[in-house]
Amino acid sequence: MDIKEITRDKSLGMTIIVKTISRLIVSFILVFGLYIVLYGHITPGGGFAGGVILAISYVLLILAFGGKVAVAKMSGFWASMWDNLGALAFVVIGFLGLIGGYFFLNFINHGTPGKLISAGIIPLCNIAIAVKVGAALYAVFLALSIYGRISTEEDE
Amino acid sequence: MLILFHILLFFMIIGSIVAIETKNMLSAVIAVGAVGFGVSLMFLFLGAPDIAITQVIVEVLSLVILIRATVYIDNRAIERKFDSFAIITGLLFLGFFIMAAVWAFGDMTPFGEPLMRVSRRYLSGTAAETGAVNAVAGVILDYRAYDTLGEAMVLFASILGALVILRNRGKKPVVK
Incomplete structure (x- = not known):
């Protein structure tokens, strides 16, 4: 089913008040999560916290619009795929350090401290961890709350 | 500042006891969430905003997951009988722990x-x-x-x- 039909279906999810508010708020949550991830080496925060915020924005969508939106937006297969890719990217960044000498060497030029593009591999590691953590927590939320209640096409 | 920590610690201990002793699953989950927010406030006042942010966000998400996973299940707590042996051993080990803690923490340097x-x-x-x-x-x-x-x-x-x-x-x- 198309995602626009699902979001307009009044029988799914919560009331129209909750749906409208969460439709307004969810993009701000997503942008805030991206900010926390990308500025992790400058301000408090980092990959783990930012990844959880990204997962929360998807969880809010599921809670407001019902489980079918989750399956249409990002299915369990893609959640575990992003989880694996994030973990793989983190390990690959670690192994790339072996070129210069040792595991997890900060091999990129450090740049000026305080700028957005600085600190070598730290922002890249933050992004990898954020993808990994966000997708993993989203997958666990799917597994605990959706599986067994809503049958998905790919699982049958 | 120290009195604030003591109030928070007391609040967290009360919350943990409520989470263990309450009969309703939803109340237990919410009490666990309250303890988690106490922990995150503690980290914030200790000057660790990174940990405080992570703690408060993970607490929100785990609270949502736990409520979503438990609210449909009507599992009441199992009624248990009064067990004098368990209470006596528990109090005994609590006493041992407090004695050891006073002995050990007395030698520690300030935070x-x-x-x-x-x-x-x-x-x-x-x-x-x-x-x-x-x-x-x-x-x-x-x-x-x-x-x-x-x-x-x-x-x-x-x-x-x-x-x-x-x-x-x-x-x-x-x-x-």
Whole structure:
């Protein structure tokens, strides 16, 4: 089913008040999560916290619009795929350090401290961890709350 | 400042006792959430905003997951009988623990003093050596990236286990 039909279906999810508010708020949550991830080496925060915020924005969508939106937006297969890719990217960044000498060497030029593009591999590691953590927590939320209640096409 | 910590600690202990003793599952979950927010406030007042942010966000998400997973299940707590042996041994070990704690913590230096050699090196050299202004990010992703890798793998393995147990595909259908 198309995602626009699902979001307009009044029988799914919560009331129209909750749906409208969460439709307004969810993009701000997503942008805030991206900010926390990308500025992790400058301000408090980092990959783990930012990844959880990204997962929360998807969880809010599921809670407001019902489980079918989750399956249409990002299915369990893609959640575990992003989880694996994030973990793989983190390990690959670690192994790339072996070129210069040792595991997890900060091999990129450090740049000026305080700028957005600085600190070598730290922002890249933050992004990898954020993808990994966000997708993993989203997958666990799917597994605990959706599986067994809503049958998905790919699982049958 | 110290009185604030004592109030928070007292609040967290009360919350933990409520979470253990209450009969309703939803109340237990909410009490656990209250304890988690107490922990995050504690980290904030100790000057660790990174940990406070992570703690409060993970607490929100885990609260949502727990409520979503438990609210449909009407599992009441199991009624248990009064067990005098368990209470006496519990009190005995509590007494032992308090004695050992008083004995051990009496010799400790105040919080954060003296600054160890390693942490002094981290505080003075992070910006120059890693380029990260946030010292925490510099420590966990440059100096101690190997530890972070272990932490990420622990999360990876636990999620893998949860997904394997809770999967739909390949399971026998439940006979009703």
